[in-house]
Amino acid sequence: MAYPTDRKYTKEHEWIQPNGNTAAIGITDHAQESLGDIVFVELPKVGAELTSGKTFGTVESVKAVSDLFAPASGTVTEINGDLATSPEKVNKDAHGSWMIKISLKNPKELDSLLSSSDYDKFVAEEGGH
Amino acid sequence: MSSVETTPASAAPVVRKTTLNAVHRQMGAKMVDFNGWDMPVEYPGAIGCGIINEHMAVRTGVGIFDVSHMGDIRLAGPQALDAVQNISMNDASRLAIGQAQYSALLYPQGTFVDDVIVHRLSEDEYFLVINAGTREKDFNWVRDNTRQFNCTVENLSDDFTQIAIQGPRGVNTLQKLTDADLSKVKFYWVTRGTVCGLKNILIARTGYTAEDGFEIYIPTDEATSARVWNEILEAGKEFGVVPCGLGARNTLRLEGKLPLYGHEISDTINVWEAGLDRFCKMEKPEFIGRPALEKAKANVKRTLAGLEMIERGIARDGYKVLDSAGREIGYVTSGSPAPFLKKNIALAYVPLEFATDGTVLKVEIRGQGVGAKVVPTPFYKRPKKAA
Numbered sequence: 001m002a003y004p005t006d007r008k009y010t011k012e013h014e015w016i017q018p019n020g021n022t023a024a025i026g027i028t029d030h031a032q033e034s035l036g037d038i039v040f041v042e043l044p045k046v047g048a049e050l051t052s053g054k055t056f057g058t059v060e061s062v063k064a065v066s067d068l069f070a071p072a073s074g075t076v077t078e079i080n081g082d083l084a085t086s087p088e089k090v091n092k093d094a095h096g097s098w099m100i101k102i103s104l105k106n107p108k109e110l111d112s113l114l115s116s117s118d119y120d121k122f123v124a125e126e127g128g129h
Numbered sequence: 130m131s132s133v134e135t136t137p138a139s140a141a142p143v144v145r146k147t148t149l150n151a152v153h154r155q156m157g158a159k160m161v162d163f164n165g166w167d168m169p170v171e172y173p174g175a176i177g178c179g180i181i182n183e184h185m186a187v188r189t190g191v192g193i194f195d196v197s198h199m200g201d202i203r204l205a206g207p208q209a210l211d212a213v214q215n216i217s218m219n220d221a222s223r224l225a226i227g228q229a230q231y232s233a234l235l236y237p238q239g240t241f242v243d244d245v246i247v248h249r250l251s252e253d254e255y256f257l258v259i260n261a262g263t264r265e266k267d268f269n270w271v272r273d274n275t276r277q278f279n280c281t282v283e284n285l286s287d288d289f290t291q292i293a294i295q296g297p298r299g300v301n302t303l304q305k306l307t308d309a310d311l312s313k314v315k316f317y318w319v320t321r322g323t324v325c326g327l328k329n330i331l332i333a334r335t336g337y338t339a340e341d342g343f344e345i346y347i348p349t350d351e352a353t354s355a356r357v358w359n360e361i362l363e364a365g366k367e368f369g370v371v372p373c374g375l376g377a378r379n380t381l382r383l384e385g386k387l388p389l390y391g392h393e394i395s396d397t398i399n400v401w402e403a404g405l406d407r408f409c410k411m412e413k414p415e416f417i418g419r420p421a422l423e424k425a426k427a428n429v430k431r432t433l434a435g436l437e438m439i440e441r442g443i444a445r446d447g448y449k450v451l452d453s454a455g456r457e458i459g460y461v462t463s464g465s466p467a468p469f470l471k472k473n474i475a476l477a478y479v480p481l482e483f484a485t486d487g488t489v490l491k492v493e494i495r496g497q498g499v500g501a502k503v504v505p506t507p508f509y510k511r512p513k514k515a516a
Contacts, residue, residue: 013499036159036171036376037181039466040443058495060443062180062466063170063376084441 002120003028004095008071008110009119015095016071018110027059030123032094035061040088041083043100047056048076050102052109057099059090072109074102097120147197148290148354158374164262166198167372183377187338188509190247191296191365192373193358196337196344199291200264202257202271204496206280209253216258216274216417217247218400224249229317229335231408233400234270235418240424241394241403243267246335248319253280256331258291258344260390274417290354294361295342298368299513303343305364307332316341325357337378338383339385355377377468384467384509386435386476392446392462393433393476394434401429402478430457434484435506436475436492442499444475451498452493458483463491467508474508477500 003009007017007084013031016025032038040060050056050070057068078101090097104110114122154159158175163458172178204212213221219232226249234242243263248256259267268284275282294303304311305332307330309322314334324330324345336342347357362370372471379389388394393403398411400422411419438444444464452458466477475492483490486505491498 033165033174037179062380062468064442065445069301 003116004042005116008113010069010113010123011122012052012069014069014071014109016113017098018104018107021107022077022101022103023074024034024101026098027054027068027094028091028119028123029094031066032091033067035059035064037062038087038090041087041099043079044076044082046076047080050076050110068099071113072102072107073105075105077101077103097122134397136196145198146291146409147195148349148351149195149197149309149358151351152355152358153372156372158372161375163375163454164260165200166261168198171370171374171376172372178228178371180374180376180380182379183371183373185341186189186369186371187296187377187381188296188342188469190369191294191298191302191363192338192371192377193365194293194295194373194378195358195391196291196378197289197349197354198261198287200259200261200267200284201267201289201291202259203254203283203285204257204271204275204280205254205283206278207253208278209255212275212278212280212282213247213255213257214416215278215412216271216455217245218405218409218416219247220413221247221249221255222413226251227319229319229333229419231317233394233405233408234267235416235422236399237394237421238402239399239418239421240396240399241390241398242270242383242396243390244388244394244405246333248333251320252389256285258335259286261310263390282303284401285369288349289346289476290349291344291346292358292361293336293338293342294337294365295336295373296368297341298365298370299340299342302361302365302368303332303345306360311343314343325360326428327334327353327357337387338381339387339507339509340381368371372418380468382469383463383465383474383476383513384507386507389463399410399425401425404431404433426490431478432484433462433482434459434477434479435504435505435508436461436464436477436490436500436501437504437508438473438492439489439502440500442492442494442497444494444499444501446475448475448477449493450477450501451493452483453489453491455491455498457493470508474504474507476506479503 042058153169202254217232229248284383319333331346450459486501
C-alpha cells in the first residue's frame with residue numbers, strides 16, 4: 001500500500017490532511033483492513049473541541065469497536081454525514097473518506113506526526129509482531 | 130484508532146493449530162487466538178470474503194468452516210447409553226442409530242459444563258461433539274462421571290479434521306463429492322460414505338449457523354485435510370461457495386439464537402434461565418443436575434431475551450441493559466450487527482418482567498442509554514423447504 005504523501009499519520013492509524021489552517025481527518029487503509037466490514041461511525045458534532053491524542057469518535061466493524069484519536073487539536077468545522085448511512089465507504093476508500101474537518105489550533109502539532117514512509121514502516125513492523 | 134475485539138481471547142500458554150492452519154494463512158485469512166487456537170476470523174476482501182459476505186453466502190448459498198478445534202468424545206460399551214443419560218440433559222434413549230440431538234452436560238447445580246451434540250453411531254456407541262475452549266474440562270467431566278458404567282470413554286478430539294459445509298447449497302456441494310445419498314439424511318441425522326475418495330467418513334447433517342448443512346469428520350493428516358478443503362471449494366464454486374471464519378460463525382449462530390459457551394450458557398447460568406427447556410428431559414431417569422433444576426424451576430428470576438436496537442448503536446457482549454428509567458437490570462451476552470437481518474441485535478439476561486416482546490429497554494453504549502426493544506427469538510429462522 002502506498003500511503004498518500006499529502007498528509008501525516010498517527011500510530012493509532014489515523015491520517016490528517018492539512019489545508020492551510022484546517023485539516024481533514026480519517027483512518028488509514030491499514031486500519032480499515034484490520035477492522036473488516038465497517039458498519040458504524042460515530043463522530044463529534046460541529047463545534048466540538050478536539051485535543052491531540054484524545055478520543056473524538058468511534059468506528060465499529062461487525063466484530064470490533066475502535067476509538068478514534070485526534071491527530072491534532074482543534075475545532076470541528078464539518079463532519080462527513082455520508083458515513084452515517086454508508087460507513088462501508090471507509091472500507092472502499094479509506095484515504096478518500098474523510099470523517100471530520102477541523103480548524104487547527106496549532107498547525108505545528110502536525111510536525112511530530114509520522115510521514116507517509118514512516119507510517120508504512122511502522123505498519124510493516126507492527127504486522128510482524 | 131485502537132481496536133478492541135469484542136470477544137476477547139483467553140490467555141493460553143500454547144497456541145494450537147488445526148491441520149488446515151497453513152491453508153488459512155495461505156488464503157490470507159485474518160487469524161485470531163480463539164480459546165488457545167489460532168483460527169481464521171475472516172478471509173480477505175481481495176478474494177471476495179469478509180464477515181458480511183461470508184455470512185450472506187451461508188444464508189443464500191454455501192460457506193465452509195474449519196471447525197477442527199471442536200472436541201470429540203466417544204462412549205462405547207454395554208452401558209454407554211446409561212452413561213450418556215447420566216451426564217446429559219436430553220434423552221439419549223430416544224435416539225435411533227444414526228440420529229443426533231442437541232444436549233448439555235450439567236453441574237449438580239443445574240448450570241452448564243458445556244453444550245454438546247450427542248450422536249448415536251451404533252447400538253452401544255455414542256459420539257459427543259464439544260466446544261474447543263472446554264475440551265479438557267469436558268473430557269475429564271465425562272470420564273469422572275461415567276466410571277460406574279460399563280463403557281469406554283475416549284477423547285478423540287485430535288483424531289479428526291472437522292469441516293462444516295453450511296447453507297442451502299451445502300447439500301449440492303457435498304453431494305458432488307460423496308457416494309452417500311444425502312437426500313436421505315435428515316437434519317440431525319448422520320451417515321457414512323466415501324468423501325473425496327476417503328472411505329467410511331462420518332457425515333452429519335448438523336451445524337452452528339441456523340441453516341441447513343453438514344459436518345464431516347476426516348483424517349487429520351495435513352495433505353488430506355488441505356485436499357478435501359480445496360475440493361469442497363472447487364465443488365461449491367457453481368453455488369458461490371466461500372470459506373468462512375469465526376466472525377461469520379458467530380453472527381450466524383447469533384441470528385439463530387444458538388448459545389455460545391461463556392456467553393449465553395456458563396457454570397453460573399441454569400437451563401431454565403437459558404431457555405433450553407425443550408432439550409432438558411426431566412421425565413427421563415436421574416441425571417446430573419436434575420434435582421437442582423427441579424428446585425430452580427419455580428424460582429427463575431432472569432431469562433435470555435432477544436433485543437433489537439431501535440436507536441443508532443450496536444450492543445456488544447458485556448454491555449449493561451437498563452430499564453426505561455435508566456436503572457441497570459441486566460447485561461448483554463452477545464451483541465452484533467446481524468448481516469442478513471440488517472439490524473443490530475443482541476441476547477441479554479434480564480428479569481422476567483422485562484422480557485415480554487415489545488418491552489422498550491436501553492443498552493448502555495459508551496455511557497449513553499440507547500433504545501432497544503425485546504423481540505421474539507430466534508431472530509432468524511430458515512425457511513422451510515418444500516420437500
